[in-house]
Amino acid sequence: MKCKRCTTSEGCLVSRNETFCGECFSRFVLLKFRKQMMMDEYCQQVFKVLYADKHRTAVEADEQNKRSVVLVPLSLGSSSLAMLDLLNQTLSEQRAAHNRTGFQVKVVLCGFSADMDELKRLAESLQTERLAMNSDCIKLYLLDLDRSFSTCEIHKLLLANDNHGSRKIATRENATLSSILDQFSRRSSRDDMLWFARQHLIKKFASQHQVKVIMWGHSVTRLADEVMSLVIKGRGAQIAATLDSTGMDVEYGALFKNLYPLRDVLLSEIDAYCSLSKLQRYIYNYSLQGSLFIKSQDEAAQANRAVPMAKNMTINELTRQYFDAVEKDYSNVISTIVRTASKLDYPISNGTEVIYCSICNNRVYVDPSKWLKSITVNNCHPPASDEDMSMLQMWESSSKGKETLARNQARSNIWSTAAEAPLCYGCVVTLNETKDRELNWPSREHDVSQVLAEFTLTDEE
């Protein structure tokens, strides 16, 4: 079957009921990317090659081109890799047309210490093989997640026994991110916390490096997962802030914008783009789906792919699995979710004071303790019979009883002196899952540039 766009080449894949040849498909993805990239005046000023005009002189325009720095958080999954490739193409086109570029790219690659060698190898080969032409304006940084929190202050966050209120105390314990995440027994909570830590480091990096735009590689599929997962985790209030591409990120000093240039592209389309652009060899910890190709490239691999047990899956994985299942019968469900979510506004806050969560840094609109208190009763039906009283005595004299009473006493002693640590509803629920309802978590204020220094791959400054 011929490609529906150019009508000359043979079609190799079908997407949105349309047959594409490789070239037209890559162009289709590039145009979707460009449309989002140039969505408003601010982004146009960042990405366009500026010349002298009535607002600026030639020197100023040149300076502004150099100061237009965008940040690409790279995970070496298909989406972020495809986005970096598309940005690289844009830079090359600008260079060919204007003999200069309109913006600079900083790429941050986050990983655990154990993965660092492999990430470094992949990043180096990506740089020499794919990004060499624009090496003067694309800089790669490696960020070791384990080391990144080693220099910062750690707080112990405590949740009241009845979930009503939280406090923080300073602790001298040293922590790596791996040890912080080990405090969670559920995979889903661990993944959430890892995402918060990673997101915090990236945004902190952006605010310390005069970045104008953070370009997240999220596909529409990933955004739909994210929206559904936020709703399921009780974080519905955060949807508007998460998807906000129009305003500046006020939680990090209103210095940069968050942009999702691939928000019109499905994950399967991004995977197909990666295959067509031969980016597979740089992908880490992810396997590309070839579902759009007419001659499916990895049918055997797809057939053999083990279906994980629902109990071992994270909330995001479960929602992704749900979309995969309903996509055939209700094809537009993914885009509907993202479209609906983009119509949401920031919730109205109960109080006048602006409060941020001590774990995820998101704004707290409704006091979760008050909300939980209004719907949950924590007092008991008093012991009445002699049997009840003897059981109560047995409990009080048991090691478990003594331990619980001592812990409650210790916590009430701390409560009066410890500083308040506001938490959002989602983090209260997550903290409730941990042993003894406490968590060692890094303080918000810390400098990431120290950790970066020795891992910068191409910093010629």
Next chain:
Amino acid sequence: MYIPPSDPRRPAKVTAGQLCELCHARKALVKRPKNLQKVCKLCFFHVFETEIHNTIMENKLFQRGERVAVGASGGKDSTVLAYILKLLNERHDYGLEIVLLSIDEGIVGYRDDSLATVKRNQEQYGLPLKIVSYKDLYDWTMDEIVACAGMRNSCTYCGVFRRQALDRGAAMLDIHHVVTGHNADDMAETVLMNILRGDVARLEKSTAILTQSSGSPVKRSKPFKYAYQKEIVLYAHYKKLDYFSTECSYAPEAFRGTARELMKNLEAVRPSCIIDIIHSGEALRLRPRPKKRAPPPGSVEIRADGSASLFRNEGFVDGNRCERCGYLSSNRICKACMLLEGLEKNRARVQIADDTSTEGAARLTRTLEKLHF
């Protein structure tokens, strides 16, 4: 190694770890999905009843001397609701007059059995009962509707008709408040469904505990908004309440079924997810729409397809009424009248006298499905 079976006459010794986390004096029997607390039967009754009472008080659901109709289907939710409302009304002296209001959709093999349960509940709780049937109101039973329009859309017809029937039943009793047994699971499912379907009009209101339209004399409330279905079932079980536990014999709505399946999987990973979804639902707020420039007065808009409305739609007016039946409707003709019109067009012109072939069509289909050779 052989382990001899325990002697059922001698109860096993309870250890400190097995005791209720609230009273520490009785053996824990229930793990609450809301906060993962292990509680004993008596503490469970106490917290469950007090939480419903708190929900009622916090949201000021009732007024003293008010007459309320409990939408009673005979299922677990409405049975527990009728029981607990009567209990709390006496315990906290709400001063309510409670009436059971049932809808007979006309589904032989399902609703007739569940109505028998409601009639037993009426005697057990000493509450008056009013039954309103689709046949009396619309001259159609659900069995006839399914025989005419097919099983696929059964929930669409049933849902629209039931909503009206409850209001009409309440009006017959001169009651202005209908209380329904919608629980936290239903509420969470609705929030998910509205997002999945992109139903922006319903998104903000999907977690409202009290719904009232300025033009309608009947308000509705959901005191079980924060009560888990699991806890309602456990409450009914431990209180030995008499309820009917069969699912409706017609096909459930297919898309809702997928959302229900997702929620089941989510609960295994995060037991509190139901209440978490409700918390999210309460925070969902739509961005105000940019105002369109008003067209000059007297102008007629020609749409892209060449059509035009001669009488310009003024948009949604709260309290608007259906031209045919007078029921509350956002359009000129209400949804129920539209559906009835469609049904009447397809009604058989000639019928066999005393035909009972459509009765229990759902039951028959289910029986046939189970047959195997």
